[in-house]
Amino acid sequence: MTKGVFQGPLLRVNDYLWRIPRSYKPGMRVDGLIYADDYLIEQIRNDQAPEQVANVAFLPGIQYASLAMPDIHWGYGFCIGGVCATDPEEGGVISPGGVGYDINCGVRLVRSNLYFKDVQPHLKALIEELFRQVPTGVGRTGKYHFDRQELRKLLAEGPRALKDRGLVTDADLEHTEAHGKLEGADPNLVSDRALERGSEQCGTLGSGNHFLEVQVVDAVFDEEAARSMGLEKDMICVMIHSGSRGLGYQVCDDALHALRNVPQKYGIELPDRQLACAPVNSPEGQRYIGAMRAAANFAWCNRQLLMWQAREVFSTVFGRSWQDLQMNLVYDVCHNIAKFEEHTVGGKRRKVWVHRKGATRAFPPGHPEIPACYRQIGQPVIIPGDMGRASWVLVGQAGSMEQTFGTTCHGAGRALSRTAAVQASKGRRIDQELASRGIVARARSWKGLAEEQPDAYKDVDHVVEVVHRAGISRKVVRLRPIGVIKG
Amino acid sequence: MFEVFEHTADVGLRIRAADLNQLFAEAGRAFFSLIVENLEAVRPATEVTFHLQGQDLEYLLFDWLNELLYCFETQHLIFNDFQVEVSPSGLTAVARGERFDPSRHQPDHEVKAITYHGLRVRQEEQGWMAEVIVDI
Structure with missing residues (x-):
């Protein structure tokens, strides 16, 4: 398996859209469509991501197109940044690879009533304390412990199950996608192995690209939407990027194992084993869906507990309660998920399974699934960038329902492989470079920091510009990092 | 012998050995070298025996590494010494190592999962070669 440049056709549709015609490979049921401008394309x-877009078009029941966002990069099976919708009425499949190992990996943004000038003098102490209190990196377990029964409750109900312990508020639930609970989650479909991997990890960050950042609102592009979210220039926010930890990884792994011979059983021919799938309306498909939803609920619990620990640290460092600091959750989005949603395809209303693998839901104003406080402006979309440049808040636009099954990008997308990034950082101190830009960064692994350095990513501003101009989501605020903790 | 090869978001491992037993042993070391940077610092304090069934060598390699990942995730054990016997019906392995200790073991990556993408085990002129991509 080598990197290689994509040799297939990429035809320009317009300034922000490229097409891989279904004639490219026999077996493709629909075209591939990639959102990008001339620069990003x-x-x-330069890698095999477009090939993966074409491969996803093989999936039975796929509707309209195999889609990819501008932060697309090479994954395994599905590309990262991919979107595909399948219709169960047409033999549509569900694919664990279309969700990813980190089920409901996602991002949440917390606001505050602190401003840059309030925090800057205490920044180092704040980041040190966050790094001490919030478990990050390999082999770190959390401070919250759940027995099997409690764990099953988290899987069935999501963060609302944390109410007994006083670790979630109604407002937190209101500002979480799907209120932090996917209906139909079945904890009994989650293996003992998955429960074992998850039992000590709820409320831990993990490593890789996961992070907790202290950020400053750097620029406001949409005053009204920013006001609705309680955001204004120079305000301090906390952004948290993590997922379902070992529990979710194991659920995906168990599903892929269970599906090893299932595509053959249903006569489904696939160009890559990692695309393993089962018809939605099959026992195998239903089992994965029940377990995947449970893992998604667990991921929301994890981000909730990470946020709770961040609130506690702010409270300690600034000597005021988090309520007094108004550290309210702006919104929480998942970007590795499959959801059963209603969309119009070819003029016909259909209920489809939308797989978002490194892609974010971006429902437009007025959509019934958006919390009442945001219904006028559209669903908030949180886009983590890299630790040196920026992250973004967007809102969904009507174009997303017309073009992308209500979806937009999820981040900057990697530009360099991990090995290339480490190579490029030889003889450098990434933490010191960040410090010279006013960013305090703490990580357990120097290599982890090197792999995640800003240069390893595409310019998130550029990626966001594409989805903004394509009309699938709109810019609200840009945030710049001032403190980072990582694994 | 093993090396890390490029994959955009994750890490690929390429392992070479004279025979299958060594290939699987080396794959175990390659796997833990992703988790701990100073694998040589791991002491042989604990011994765990594994029995795995399977005839397809690629799936057997996958299952083997997955078993090691599970062992690390739930018991925090890291191994750097392996004796593996691959048979037509599966493998038996003895792994030696100790509990992860952040004061002596320099953490590297958290491995999320072993993937099937590009998974291969093949015989070459000089012995055996395996490739596996690990989700980070």
């Missing part, structure tokens, strides 16, 4: 061509 040249980067995208």
Whole structure:
């Protein structure tokens, strides 16, 4: 398996959209469509991600197109940044690879009533304390412990199950996608192995690209939407990026194992084993869906507990309660998920399974699934960038329902492989470079920091510009990092 | 012998050995070298025996590494010494190591999962070669 440049056709549709015609490979049921401008498409061509977009078009029941966002990069099976919708009425499948190992990996943003000038003098102490209190990295367990029965409750109900312990508020639930609970989650479908991996990890960050950042609102592009979210220039926010930890990884692994011979059983031909799938309306498909939803609920619990610990640390460092600091959750989105949603395809209303693998839901104003406080402006979309440049808050636009099954990008997308990033950082101190830009960074692994350095990512501003101009989501605020903790 | 090869978001491992037993032993070391940077600092304090069934060598390699991942995730055990016997019906392995200790073991990556993407085990002129991509 080598990197290689994509040699297939990429035809320009408009300034922000490229097409891989279904004639490219026999077996493709629909076209591939990639959102990118001239600059990004040249980067995208450089690995096998477009090939993966074409491969996803093989999936039975796929509707409209195999889609990819501008932060697309090479994954395994599905590309990262991919979107595909399948219709169970047409033999549509569900694919664990279309969700990813980190089920309901996602991001949440917390606001505060602190401003840059309030925090800057205490920044180092704040980040040190966050790094001490919030478990990050390999082999770190959390301070919250759940027995099997409690764990099953978290899987069935999501963060609302944390109410007994006083670790969640109604407002937190209101500002979480799907209120932090996917209906139909079945904890009994989650293996003992998955429960064992998850039991000590709820409320831990993990490593890789996961992070907790202290950020400052750097620029406001949409005053009204920013006001609705309680955001204004120079305000301090906390952004948290993590997922379902070992529990979710194991659920995906168990599903892929169970599906090893299932595509053959149903006569489904696939160009890559990692695309393993089962018809939605099959016992195998239903089992994965029940377990995947449970893992998604667990992920929301994890981010809730990470946020809770951040609130406690702010409270300690600034000597005021988090309520007094108004550290309210702005919104929480998942970007590795499959959801059963209603969309219009070819003029017809259909209920489809939308797989978002490194892609974020971006429902437009007025959509019934958006909390009442945001219904006028559209669903908030949180886009983590890299630790040196920026992250973004967007809102969903009507174009997303017309073009992308209500979806937009999820981040910057990697530009360099991990090995290339480590190579490029030889002889450098990434933490010191960040410090010279006013960013305090703490990580357990120097290599982890090197792999995640800003240069390893595409420019998130550029990625966001594409989804903004394509009309699938709109810019609200840009945030810049001032403190980072990582695994 | 093993090396890390490029994959955009994750890490690929390429392992070479004279025979299958060594290939699987080396794959175990390659796997833990992703988790701990100074694998040589791991002491042989604990011994765990594994029995795995399977005839397809690629799936057997996958299951083997997955078993090691599970062992690390739930018991925090890291191994750097392996004796593996691959048979037509599966494998038996003895792994030696100790509990992860952040004061002596320099953490590297958290491995999320072993993937099937590009998974291969093949015989070459000089012995055996395996490739596996690990989700980080």
